[in-house]
Amino acid sequence: MQLIGIEEHMLTPEVRDAWDGAGLAAVDPCVAIHSGEIERRLLDMAQARVSLMDEAGVDVQVLSLTTPALHHMGPESVEMARRTNDAVAAAIARHPDRFQGLATLPISMPDEAALELERCVRTLGFKGTMLCGRVGTRSLDHPDFRPVFESAEGLNAPILLHPRTPDAAVRTAYYSGFTPEIDAAFSMYGLGWHYDAGIQFVRLVLAGVLDRLPKLQLILGHWGEVVLFYAERLKAMDRVSGLDQPIETYLRRNLYVTASGMFVPDYLQRAAAIVGTDRLLFSTDFPYQYRPGGDARRFLDECGLDGAAKAGFAHRNWLQLTSGCGI
Template identity: 25%
Template sequence: MIVDANVYWLPEQLFSDSGVRNHFLRCVPEPYGTRALVKDDGDDKAIVIEKPNGRHNFDYYGRDYDLDRQLADMDEAGVDVAVLKLPGVQEWLDLDLCRQFNDWMAERQEASGGRQVALAVVPPVADDEVLAELGRCHDELGLHGLQVSAHYGERYLDDPMFRPLLHAAADLDMTVYVHQTALPVDYGSLIDYNNVRRSMGRCFDQLTAVSRELFSDLFEELPELRMVHSMLGGGFFAYRTMLLPTDSGNGRFVTDNDRQRQYLERNLFFEMSHAQPWGEGCLELAVHELGADHVIYGSSYPVKKSWLTGGVSTVLRLDVADEAKECMLHRNAESLYRLG
């Protein structure tokens, strides 16, 4: 079985129902430098997210999320099951809209005949109602994990304000998928050039998030918590040895990193969020540095259809063991997201 662990979904109602769309637009934090625009190209509505204002970062086209279209493209790609995620918008949704999205995601699971499974979304600062909604997603809706953002405002997920939600996810045995935001907290030097802003911005965000989680007390407090980071953790594989040195450099670096190595083995996993842009050499290095049991295939479809249709073949061409490819293409996702 082939599992694509990163396929994006938005509800049809966001594009067809002005009430839902207006509710969504009110959630976007425009006073904090993020703006949403609605565009109509004649055949379809699109929602464009700018961060900061005037800098294009996300775009969503309603036709991209049609079930029949997605299933046909999955068939063409040889993908059996897709794990559905929201493409960044989980950062802003209030609880009422989260409840609606969770209901629609459960309906999408059923309509797909099990070929698409979804992750729950709730606001990150958990009160009793938020925790009740997470429990409903697990117990009643049958959703397969929890999706969060790498940071909210200026706070990354190691911040104590997010512990109640992460506690609840761990107690429910729900894997937490960490989606990148459009830009890291500190982004002033990244915004001028499109590829730097849209690619490096996301990677810097993830790399910062992973590193803060790794060196905080998060996994000491929550040893059962499993977190999957997108974008291969921002290329974390390239920094693993440097961040966990064994040579103290005359005392300049901390070398007592046994706990961090344990967290990396036990708690952190990495989804590639499209294979081709990394290139085969980087993917092989990621397997070597992180272990094949920690690397997960995902395409970021429908951002580019070619990332879906050519992604599996890219993994199959890697110069790694066949067992490693099996882990990447389905075993890891099956275990983390309770598939099958």
């Protein structure tokens, strides 16, 4: 059974150098974790990556620029995004049966970002895009970003909402008081990343973005970035939200959920109960959650899904979601 991982990350030397040149490590501690073996695996989009995919049992990776992507970059990000996407397209051309792409966008320049998304989908054949939460002080529901979401809906291009490090003030208020190493981990992969991504989705719902763009499809990793585990509490906001639909409708109509390497059958069952098995997607969160020994394939075999539901999770839901991309 074909296994497609839809949240699998990469990095280019140019973007890494741009992060360093902007002093990004001083404001976003996640920059520091992109080093050593993690960095080497991110930078490789050739045979070494394919070999690790074979070892894990993954047939196809959908490549996306790792967090914080270009969210801290200004006008210079327009051409940097083009070069990054062209590099991914070149990797896909070398391994057309093993790689697909999600567009890197110069999101601080929304009009240009919308055009780059169209280029990536229509010209390069990419399958959507990935956004990493806030842009400066603006959350993704800010009206400035409307062109990007309108472009995505018009292109039938899904948007993966990826975690990023919370704002410094949030980290100080909620994730500090321990050692620097614990503070950083707590604010990132320990918990902070996932609340941040889930909140971005909820904000898009509450702001009415999915009322204005009802065909827009969003993806949350890590089994819904905490949101699904509090779906009952979210639904309680129906009495004050003023939305066109109950919040439960947006969870089942506009949201796909992926594993991100959290291979826990109980989490899969919870996600399936809320969004449906036809909205489950597979991913390993390469290279952060990479584990050797056929780990990805083993989880598919033991996940508790059977027949059409298992095939959907493994590959068919993704193929169906992206079948109209660019049309």
